[in-house]
Amino acid sequence: MNKTMTRLRQLRALMKKEILQVLRDPSSILIAFVLPLILLFIFGFGLSLDARHVKVAVVLEDRSPTAQSLYQAFASTDYMDALPAADRKSAENSMINGQSRAILVVPGDFTRQLSRQHRAKIQLLTDGAETNTATILENYVLGIVQKWLAHQARGQNMEIREVIVTKPRIYFNPELNTRSSLIPASIVLIMAIIGTLLTALVVAREWERGTMEAMLATPVRKSDMIFGKLFPYYILGIGSVTLCTLCGVFLFDVPFRGSVFALFLVSTLFLIVTLGQGYLISTITKNQFLASQIALLTAFVPNYMLSGALFEISSMPVAIRTITYLFPARYFLICMQTIFMAGDVWPLLLSNMFCMLLIAAVLFAATIIKTPKRLE
């Protein structure tokens, strides 16, 4: 009884110390609240996988009203900006100069072919240096042409024979707004950095300033020392998740279909992993500069590349795909995207949470082994 009381009081004193330090040293507050906002704005406003207002040079070799109406169809869409070009040569030049990303040629016999054979050719030249934009553009052009054809057909009471018609319907994000999936992904990346950085710096600081030596010489148990350190930063991390989520929902209009409880639960697990990772790093390096470098390198780079936030995991080679299982962000990402866009799908959430729990357990075992009771 007396012993537990002493330990509880030690724990309270450690946490109080940590909270006071956080309040007086603005760097933790900056990391927990200002850094996420900056990153979220960069990701939210700067990063978009949608292609809009792509500049396309259009060469109309056929000046008939039909060709003109096709040109209008291109000119009136938001997805591309049609720039009329005099001939193929000047269009080519504009692409080489980077003034346009693609060239669309409507050949001189377009109307004739169309009325005679009910089929005609137009040419699309895209810039393979930007593969993503090129593919997206190809689909846009196809879509616009289809739509225009249908419109033409209706006007002339003609029938276009279609053998198989696909009617796509997109679940969870019907407008295919990439922001809706990018914001939860950004929160994952942000939390990976913040969580690791928070503890990486503070433990290394204790080593550098020599307070760790004084701490180790007191009768405090090392598990208490770790817990007393992590808990205040866990609270800070949860605050950070809350801030990011609120920004996502109210500023970026991202849907939030799951429950706050589920969000809290998955964030807790993820924070345990990242805070533990930071603690482990600083325990090993004992140096703030080194710890922050390693924290950024191990938290940001692999999670950025391998969590599936930006690059599809299923299209990775098997070896790399296997490595992705080691990073907690992968599981957190699935959970976050589910909670934001689909809702509380518990079987999915629970299985991913279990994986995070497993990683956390391994990390903590390593932290406890690596946290010295002595100075060596």
Added chain:
Amino acid sequence: MIHLHQLTKRFVKNGSPALDSISVEVLPGRITGLVGPDGAGKTTLLRILAGLLEPTQGTVSAFGRDVVRETLSVRRILGYMPQRFGLYEDLSVMENLSLYAELQGVPQSEQEKRFAGLLRFTGLEAFTSRLAKRLSGGMKQKLGLACALVKMPKLLLLDEPGVGVDPISRRELWRMVRELVTEEVIVIWSTAYLDEAELCDDVLLLNEGKMLFWGKPTELTSRLQNRVVQVRGIRGQERRSKLTELLREPDVMDGVLQGSALRLVLKEGASLPTLDSGTLSRVAPRFEDGFIEILGGMPKGESVLARQMRTVPETCDAVVAARNLCKRFGTFTAVHDNNFEIRRGEIFGLLGPNGAGKSTTFKMLCGLLRPTSGEGFIAGHNLLKSASKARSRLGYMAQKFSLYGDLTVKQNLSFFAGTYGLYFKRRHAAVNNMLEMFDMERYAATSAGLLPLGFKQRLSLACALMHEPDVLFLDEPTSGVDPLTRREFWGHINALVEKGVTVLVTTHFMDEAEYCDRISLIYHGETIAEGTPDALKQQVGTEEMPSPTLEDAFIELIRRSEVHR
């Protein structure tokens, strides 16, 4: 009681031991000094006692508890003050105290009374809400002590509490620790200052991990009874060459300057040296003399520097001059109207408590800080108008080892030669010259960081001397080194001074101050006394204190200036 039995600690397997089979029994009720230069193994021993390091071999127990196996139980009776005090900078005095009280499990009901007592004891009552980072060095040290004492430990370990702290704060700390020593308490005080050894009840003298002496300090000094003499009545200019001359005598084991006098330690059974001028008188031996005897006396042979260095031409009267030097940081005046002149071939000492303005003065004269008003001159060059010319006449040796630890000795020398504008043949010649003069050829390809302490010292001095400066600035040049290295260092300095080099030195170390021709004592940014070491001592001489030491003078002069304020 602490039992150390055959205690050995190696950090590298099969490497040289940091502690080499130490066996002692430390008794309670006494202050035990753990004395030795940097790298002797003091901190390692304290950390083993605190359970922070595990010994490689041997056993260690405190009050019947095995420190390795029953670490937690030892820590419950332990008060440990690490070298940097272990304070949380962002926490206030009171918050630091209460943190350590809770961690040590001091019952809530007793805390208030305990804190009040400790605050009164340390004189920190008025500063309870001040953040630790805003405390002065002396106050931090007292708070560190208070935190270590919060649970009334039975074992109090203090790791160099006096380092970098001025003599006044040191004296106060000694008084406070003395008060704590009761029948049951063991206090272990580690220090690199050998004069502190004389204040301890028992001394464990360490050097390079080996125990050189264990016992009462008087046991060591009594071995040298009647073998220490003071030579007075030598003319000021001649005392340095006289010392060199006397050190050549086979019967003289050690010799230092003490203001205008010389202090000599004779070999066992040696007769008094014959002098053509001056008078001899026997003086009491000191702990340092004993240490030097154990180390085998001062190595014979003089500084080769004397032969190799050029003689500085006589260009101007005041090689270093400060005229109405002022420095304000915001509303705080760090240095107020400082005036002094240092003549060619003179050693001038800047002394003062922490925060008195020594470093600020020093930095202004190096051209590192711009004075708010007033001027500084080096070899006739105005530091404001032709700073780089002034700096080219200046050699600077920093307090801490500030060379590139990853570069070899030769690369360091070569780099510094380059920074002073020596290239090609001249650089090559200068580097080789330094390697030869300081006897470092065998270390030429060794990384500077791995050098033995004495050689690091030599290398620092060599780098400062590459360009044959007229003026040499030394910032606490020998704190933490063993007495032989210090003597060798000052041997070089004396040789340089003979060649006309002018030296400005700041120090907390009274032995170092004794080497100075003149001393300026700075307090609260103002010069409160200036003169030869002997003149300063005379100023405070009274009937109760007929022959005050320089430290007595330091403390008394500051006390008097406090009264006048």
